[in-house]
Every structure is written in structure tokens, then in C-alpha cells.
Amino acid sequence: MVEREGRKDRCCSHATLQMDVTNLYIPHTDYRPQINCYIKSKWQELWDSFPENKLYRVKPTVETVSNAVPRKRRDDLVLTRARIGHTYLTHSYLLHGDERPYCIPCDCAVTVSHILVDCCEYSHIRQKYRVKPTVETVSNAVPRKRRDDLVLTRARIGHTYLTHSYLLHGDERPYCIPCDCAVTVSHILVDCCEYSHIRQKYYTVPDLKTLFQQTDPYLILDFLKESDLYRTF
Numbered sequence: 001m002v003e004r005e006g007r008k009d010r011c012c013s014h015a016t017l018q019m020d021v022t023n024l025y026i027p028h029t030d031y032r033p034q035i036n037c038y039i040k041s042k043w044q045e046l047w048d049s050f051p052e053n054k055l056y057r058v059k060p061t062v063e064t065v066s067n068a069v070p071r072k073r074r075d076d077l078v079l080t081r082a083r084i085g086h087t088y089l090t091h092s093y094l095l096h097g098d099e100r101p102y103c104i105p106c107d108c109a110v111t112v113s114h115i116l117v118d119c120c121e122y123s124h125i126r127q128k129y130r131v132k133p134t135v136e137t138v139s140n141a142v143p144r145k146r147r148d149d150l151v152l153t154r155a156r157i158g159h160t161y162l163t164h165s166y167l168l169h170g171d172e173r174p175y176c177i178p179c180d181c182a183v184t185v186s187h188i189l190v191d192c193c194e195y196s197h198i199r200q201k202y203y204t205v206p207d208l209k210t211l212f213q214q215t216d217p218y219l220i221l222d223f224l225k226e227s228d229l230y231r232t233f
């Protein structure tokens with residue numbers, strides 16, 4: 001998997017530079033997939049540099065939103081508004097110069113996240129549809145400590161004290177002896193057999209991408225705390 005990704009990466013960024021020179025004419029359209037792929041990777045890189053952007057939590061990849069079942073235009077509009085958190089219900093007060101809408105039973109402001117995840121008024125209907133708290137909404141619900149945010153950001157970008165301090169100290173790269181591989185954030189959070197028993201208590205994911213897209217950040221933090229890795233991130 002890693003090798004395949006590596007190859008894909010190389011194909012994206014260097015294929016156009018490393019091709020052998022031949023006398024065959026190639027239609028310019030043959031380069032289109034590589035160019036598209038390269039541009040997309042640059043776009044993703046740029047987007048990845050804003051992990052704290054509220055929209056990043058909703059959609060961390062620049063890929064097209066899958067539209068397996070064709071939806072009505074109005075449905076798409078509603079979903080898009082829910083994703084960006086701007087709806088008529090929550091924001092029309094700005095247009096009309098009214099008071100910000102307030103949820104009296106819950107004693108808090110009406111936001112998209114509140115309605116979709118927390119509001120007690122709708123909890124019985126929500127349960128029918130098994131609406132789970134999402135990464136985005138859970139992370140907004142309770143303010144995290146600054147240190148927690150730092151640890152999560154470092155985990156997302158894959159640079160932590162544990163995995164990268166060897167560069168500062170001129171040491172050997174840290175190595176996981178039981179697993180016989182280099183210590184990386186992805187290895188610790190997803191694969192390392194040393195921590196699998198603790199990890200299983202908090203989450204089970206196949207890869208890092210799924211972890212950050214579908215796992216409550218508090219569970220990641222709890223895993224790191226219990227495995228005593230929190231302070232090394």
C-alpha cells in the first residue's frame with residue numbers, strides 16, 4: 001500500500017520530468033492525467049496546511065464529493081449549507097437585523113452543529129436516523145485545551161517530538177523493535193502491536209485518513225494519554 005502510494009506520488013510529481021526522450025510524437029492530451037494529478041496533489045498540500053480551518057474538519061480531502069445517488073438540487077443545497085454551517089435558520093437574523101436565534105430548552109445559540117448533534121428538542125428524531133456525533137461537531141462542542149490541540153495538529157501533520165526530535169539531537173531515527181519498522185505517527189496511531197490492546201479500547205481504523213475523518217479527537221487523545229505517548233507528541 002505504501003509502495004503503491006509512493007509510486008503514485010512519483011508518477012504525479014516527476015513523470016513529466018523523468019520520461020525518456022523518444023522520437024515518437026505523443027498527443028498533448030496524454031499528459032492531462034499526470035498534470036491533473038499533480039495539480040490536485042498541490043491543492044491537497046495547500047489544504048492540508050490549514051488543519052484548524054473549520055471546513056477542513058468537514059472535508060479534509062479535495063476530492064469531489066461522491067454523488068452515488070443523484071439528488072435533487074434542493075437536497076444538494078441543503079447538504080452544502082449544513083456542511084459549511086450557514087443556513088437560513090441560523091444566519092437569516094443577520095439579513096433582517098434580528099437577534100441571534102437561541103435554543104431555549106438547551107440554553108444555547110442555534111447552530112447547525114447544535115441541531116444536528118446536540119439539541120434535546122430533536123434527540124428522539126435523531127435517534128431514529130442514528131445520527132452519530134461527527135469529528136467536526138464533537139470537536140466544536142467542548143473547547144479543548146491548547147496542549148490537546150497542539151498534540152492533534154502534530155499528529156495530523158505527522159511531526160512530533162517522539163518521531164522527529166532525533167533530527168534536532170543528531171540521533172538515530174527511532175525504531176520500533178517489536179514491529180521491526182521506523183516509528184512514525186501513523187505506525188503508533190494505527191499499526192503498532194505494542195499499543196494495540198489500548199488502541200482497541202478507543203478506536204479501530206484501517207488507516208490514518210479514516211482515523212482523522214471518522215474518529216472523535218477525544219478518543220485519539222485518550223489513547224495517547226493512556227499509552228503514555230501524549231507527552232511525547
Ligand SMILES: [Zn+2]
Pocket residue numbers: 103104105106107114118119120121
Ligand atoms: Zn437545542
Ligand SMILES: [Zn+2]
Pocket residue numbers: 176177178179180187191192193194
Ligand atoms: Zn510498533
